[in-house]
Amino acid sequence: MSSGRRLPPWLMAAPAVLMASFVVLGGLLTAAAQSLGLLPLAGSPSLTLEAYTTVAPDLPSAVGLSLAIASASTIAASAVGFMAALIIVQGRWCGRVVAAVSTLTIPFPHIVGAASVGLLLSDSGVLSRLTGAGEAWPQLVGGPWWFAVIADYSWKESAFIALVVTGALITRSTGYDETAALLGAGRLRRLRHVLLPLSLPALTVSATIVFVYTFGSYEVAWLLGRPSPEPLPVMALRVFSSASLTSRPEAAALAVVTAIVSFGAAFAAFALLRRIPLWR
Amino acid sequence: MTFTLRTKTILSGTAAIAAAALALAGCAAPPAAQAGFTGWDQVTAAAQGQTVRLWMYGGDKQGNSYVDNTLKPAAAKEGVTLERVPVADTKDAMNRVLTEVQAGTRDGAVDLVWVNGDNFGTGKQAGAWSCGWTSMLPNMTLTAASDPLLANDFGAPVEGCEAPWSKAQFTFAYNSATVTDPPKTLAGLLDWSRTHPGRFTYPAPPDFTGSVFTRQVLYSVSGGYANVPLGFERKAFDRLTPALFDTLTGLAPSLWREGKTYPKTSGELDALYAGGQVDFTMTYGPATLTKLVADGTYPAATKVLTLEEGTVGNASFLAIPSTSGHQAGAMVVANLALSPEQQAAKADPRVWGQFPVLDPAALSAAQRAMFEALPPSPVVPAYDVLSKNANPELAAAWVPELDDAWRRQILTGR
Amino acid sequence: MAVTLPPGPRTPWTPPRGDGSALRISRTPGRVGRTLLALALAVWFLLPLAPLGLWLFADRWSYPAALPEAWGLDGVRSALAQGAGPAFARSLGLGLAVSAVATPLGALAARALAYHRVPFPAAVNAVLFAPLALPAFAAAFGLNVLLLRLQVPPLAGVILILSVYALPYTTYTMRVAYGSHDLGFEEEARTLGATRWQVLARVHLPLLAPALARSAFLAFLIGWSDYLITLLVGGGAFITVPMLVASAASGTGNDSVVAVLSVTAVLPPLILLLGLGFFARKPPGGLS
Numbered sequence: 017m018s019s020g021r022r023l024p025p026w027l028m029a030a031p032a033v034l035m036a037s038f039v040v041l042g043g044l045l046t047a048a049a050q051s052l053g054l055l056p057l058a059g060s061p062s063l064t065l066e067a068y069t070t071v072a073p074d075l076p077s078a079v080g081l082s083l084a085i086a087s088a089s090t091i092a093a094s095a096v097g098f099m100a101a102l103i104i105v106q107g108r109w110c111g112r113v114v115a116a117v118s119t120l121t122i123p124f125p126h127i128v129g130a131a132s133v134g135l136l137l138s139d140s141g142v143l144s145r146l147t148g149a150g151e152a153w154p155q156l157v158g159g160p161w162w163f164a165v166i167a168d169y170s171w172k173e174s175a176f177i178a179l180v181v182t183g184a185l186i187t188r189s190t191g192y193d194e195t196a197a198l199l200g201a202g203r204l205r206r207l208r209h210v211l212l213p214l215s216l217p218a219l220t221v222s223a224t225i226v227f228v229y230t231f232g233s234y235e236v237a238w239l240l241g242r243p244s245p246e247p248l249p250v251m252a253l254r255v256f257s258s259a260s261l262t263s264r265p266e267a268a269a270l271a272v273v274t275a276i277v278s279f280g281a282a283f284a285a286f287a288l289l290r291r292i293p294l295w296r
Numbered sequence: 297m298t299f300t301l302r303t304k305t306i307l308s309g310t311a312a313i314a315a316a317a318l319a320l321a322g323c324a325a326p327p328a329a330q331a332g333f334t335g336w337d338q339v340t341a342a343a344q345g346q347t348v349r350l351w352m353y354g355g356d357k358q359g360n361s362y363v364d365n366t367l368k369p370a371a372a373k374e375g376v377t378l379e380r381v382p383v384a385d386t387k388d389a390m391n392r393v394l395t396e397v398q399a400g401t402r403d404g405a406v407d408l409v410w411v412n413g414d415n416f417g418t419g420k421q422a423g424a425w426s427c428g429w430t431s432m433l434p435n436m437t438l439t440a441a442s443d444p445l446l447a448n449d450f451g452a453p454v455e456g457c458e459a460p461w462s463k464a465q466f467t468f469a470y471n472s473a474t475v476t477d478p479p480k481t482l483a484g485l486l487d488w489s490r491t492h493p494g495r496f497t498y499p500a501p502p503d504f505t506g507s508v509f510t511r512q513v514l515y516s517v518s519g520g521y522a523n524v525p526l527g528f529e530r531k532a533f534d535r536l537t538p539a540l541f542d543t544l545t546g547l548a549p550s551l552w553r554e555g556k557t558y559p560k561t562s563g564e565l566d567a568l569y570a571g572g573q574v575d576f577t578m579t580y581g582p583a584t585l586t587k588l589v590a591d592g593t594y595p596a597a598t599k600v601l602t603l604e605e606g607t608v609g610n611a612s613f614l615a616i617p618s619t620s621g622h623q624a625g626a627m628v629v630a631n632l633a634l635s636p637e638q639q640a641a642k643a644d645p646r647v648w649g650q651f652p653v654l655d656p657a658a659l660s661a662a663q664r665a666m667f668e669a670l671p672p673s674p675v676v677p678a679y680d681v682l683s684k685n686a687n688p689e690l691a692a693a694w695v696p697e698l699d700d701a702w703r704r705q706i707l708t709g710r
Numbered sequence: 711m712a713v714t715l716p717p718g719p720r721t722p723w724t725p726p727r728g729d730g731s732a733l734r735i736s737r738t739p740g741r742v743g744r745t746l747l748a749l750a751l752a753v754w755f756l757l758p759l760a761p762l763g764l765w766l767f768a769d770r771w772s773y774p775a776a777l778p779e780a781w782g783l784d785g786v787r788s789a790l791a792q793g794a795g796p797a798f799a800r801s802l803g804l805g806l807a808v809s810a811v812a813t814p815l816g817a818l819a820a821r822a823l824a825y826h827r828v829p830f831p832a833a834v835n836a837v838l839f840a841p842l843a844l845p846a847f848a849a850a851f852g853l854n855v856l857l858l859r860l861q862v863p864p865l866a867g868v869i870l871i872l873s874v875y876a877l878p879y880t881t882y883t884m885r886v887a888y889g890s891h892d893l894g895f896e897e898e899a900r901t902l903g904a905t906r907w908q909v910l911a912r913v914h915l916p917l918l919a920p921a922l923a924r925s926a927f928l929a930f931l932i933g934w935s936d937y938l939i940t941l942l943v944g945g946g947a948f949i950t951v952p953m954l955v956a957s958a959a960s961g962t963g964n965d966s967v968v969a970v971l972s973v974t975a976v977l978p979p980l981i982l983l984l985g986l987g988f989f990a991r992k993p994p995g996g997l998s
Contacts, residue, residue: 026828026829028821035870036838046853110745110748111748123980124759125951128762131972157853184889222733231845243707247998257390280889355957355961382954399858584963
């Protein structure tokens with residue numbers, strides 16, 4: 017229903033596009049300029065790849081760890097979030113309870129959630145005290161498997177995924193689901209043929225958001241992780257705040273690398289998304 | 297096609313913004329403003345009505361309360377509005393200051409920073425501080441000019457770029473209910489941890505406290521601080537640090553979690569100590585111990601471990617960034633913070649318990665009486681006991697070198 | 711055409727077998743499973759918050775006591791003394807400002823993308839999605855040099871950056887909503903002679919109200935819970951609740967203060983949620 021009187025589409029999108037371009041390009045280019053030695057704190061600018069060669073040896077383990085944490089968290093959060101969304105859209109008291117408690121977790125800032133998960137899971141945390149495990153308590157916080165970090169992301173982000181998927185399902189699913197049920201489709205078939213296709217675009221988008229967010233975020237891995245090996249953002253911020261003047265270009269180089277990997281993941285998800293029929 | 301044309305406009309506009317951004321960010325930073333006052337009267341006159349933002353570590357409730365309830369009202373009486381900006385780490389404040397220097401700001405967001413050590417040194421290298429102003433402060437005459445802790449900050453000459461605020465002593469604390477045979481030297485402490493596996497650890501450098509601990513061990517394995525040149529020398533580093541890292545590597549298996557990991561921050565070590573996971577903790581701010589024992593965070597049997605060879609001591613300062621637009625107001629606050637009334641209030645363990653920087657010999661009898669009237673802390677010994685045989689701090693240049701080597705050899709080497 | 715029916719099932723539906731209704735068969739064992747699953751999910755979402763609830767009024771909780779030994783209001787008093795009140799007001803203002811900027815811009819962009827031929831849709835999508843992939847610290851330390859040079863007031867800079875970080879959420883929430891939104895209602899209203907504004911106010915906005923509320927809420931959360939950008943770009947002039955939480959959490963023995971601040975940090979969004987009628991199971995005018 018296009019008509020001559022309405023806003024031209026490019027103008028509708030322009031404010032958002034311009035603002036995002038300024039922040040993304042401005043931020044990335046300034047970070048890149050710093051990483052290439054063009055914005056030194058002291059001395060004169062000179063183009064150099066030194067910052068990149070300095071951080072190169074630590075990169076593989078940092079990138080690998082960040083990818084592993086982000087993947088594990090995304091998978092767990094998607095599974096739980098999808099289940100929660102299914103329960104919520106089915107309504108009744110179960111749905112309302114799950115909707116209420118999952119919504120409750122969303123407003124918690126990540127740093128607060130991480131602090132609370134730390135108080136719950138640490139060696140002297142609430143669970144350890146309640147179970148009286150003492151020395152037998154497993155190394156969840158700061159342990160070798162990054163359990164507390166992944167648990168925190170899965171917990172926080174499953175609520176986010178539930179919110180987004182519920183939003184996509186709630187307008188349509190009941191009708192389709194009831195029709196399918198009346199037509200005699202069993203629980204699993206309705207899940208596979210009605211609910212899953214309906215929620216797939218929302219699920220893909222929200223899972224991608226979760227993946228790139230957990231890949232590039234700092235607070236949780238810093239608060240609940242261990243000092244070595246380091247995820248990429250934690251390493252970048254440690255280098256960024258280290259006292260020596262040469263460290264800023266190195267931190268900027270790490271930021272650029274983090275951004276490149278994140279953008280790669282985002283593009284992959286977009287490619288996937290465009291193949292999903294409901295998403296034009 | 298209008299579509300295409302318009303899109304091109306958008307795209308080229310975006311490119312222009314990006315190019316302008318780069319050009320703006322890349323142009324040379326203008327020189328920082330200079331204070332340029334000739335007398336204290338000028339300063340107090342200029343300070344009237346100014347708002348001073350004091351950036352300081354905000355994780356210490358007592359410190360926050362002292363500034364809000366004691367220093368702030370006193371500053372208001374002098375015509376200066378003091379605002380406390382709490383940060384999770386002084387480095388956040390440093391980042392802000394350095395960014396402002398990079399951008400050539402003249403009216404920055406930071407007017408005063410609680411700072412010392414490598415943060416001060418980095419700022420000095422980058423020209424981030426106003427210098428030469430502390431001699432104008434009337435209360436500077438109450439400090440001892442010869443006091444080495446106040447003349448050099450981690451080896452960097454202070455040169456009037458920061459005004460002294462508090463003294464501190466690196467302090468070990470232990471749970472006397474579980475440690476019945478407290479060691480008396482640092483070597484003894486390391487032996488204790490070897491015979492009590494899993495009950496001791498230290499924060500991973502570059503955490504400030506973990507970093508001090510490695511320097512303290514360096515002094516110990518080198519046979520005392522006198523054998524370590526305070527200024528950084530590569531040769532001395534190569535000669536002295538193998539013993540340090542051998543010792544720490546050998547120690548690792550008997551540490552908490554077999555030394556396979558370390559607390560990342562002194563806060564994490566404190567939490568381990570509070571949770572009974574380890575029997576020792578350590579801090580550069582022993583003032584907090586009193587409150588932590590009183591409110592039950594730490595075990596009631598917590599005691600301070602004094603070492604025969606002494607521990608590292610330092611002073612912390614208030615520095616004014618060169619980008620501050622309220623230099624006069626900041627100087628008035630720094631002077632106020634040095635007054636005997638404020639120093640005594642701050643030294644009260646019930647208020648904050650920070651050790652004063654004033655020279656008792658320079659004080660009047662009435663002023664000295666204020667300090668003598670302070671109640672003792674049930675946990676922390678007096679400053680003269682704690683600072684007995686105090687060790688000097690190494691130059692700031694040692695700090696990143698030791699921290700990096702520790703990460704390479706101890707943390708990731710296993 | 712706004713949306714197609716979901717892709718048809720690859721295998722044809724089989725008619726119900728026997729005489730029992732499939733609806734009833736699947737529901738009887740399903741109820742138990744659904745209840746168990748709902749309970750498990752409730753525990754999953756609530757358990758990590760339990761420590762905060764316990765610490766909220768714990769004046770003393772030494773290890774290894776399983777529960778607080780002394781209850782009281784020390785944490786509340788301490789949080790107030792640290793400036794929780796003004797920080798709360800600032801956080802609220804920041805969240806609302808980000809929401810006010812990002813929601814309409816995101817909805818406009820989403821509508822353009824959903825219904826119209828936007829030039830270079832892939833590039834536009836990429837730009838709007840890009841803030842998600844840009845680590846906040848990189849944006850902060852690249853942009854604050856830039857914003858300082860451009861003499862943008864710090865607070866305006868914070869709102870600008872956070873709004874951009876909120877744009878992907880608002881755009882895509884609205885994009886999904888437009889994706890399953892039926893334009894037929896609007897067309898029908900226009901056929902019946904409604905003006906453009908009437909269609910917008912009476913049909914479009916009510917139909918999309920739940921999605922708009924969700925995206926406004928997500929944008930609010932971006933402003934409400936941000937720490938790094940408020941700190942680095944805001945220049946410390948603007949102390950919000952997360953800044954207080956971070957500085958309190960970095961110290962020792964502050965657990966009850968952190969708990970109080972955290973709960974402070976959650977109440978307004980929750981009230982917003984209730985106010986926006988988030989818990990309504992079906993959107994007004996939705997299909998049923």
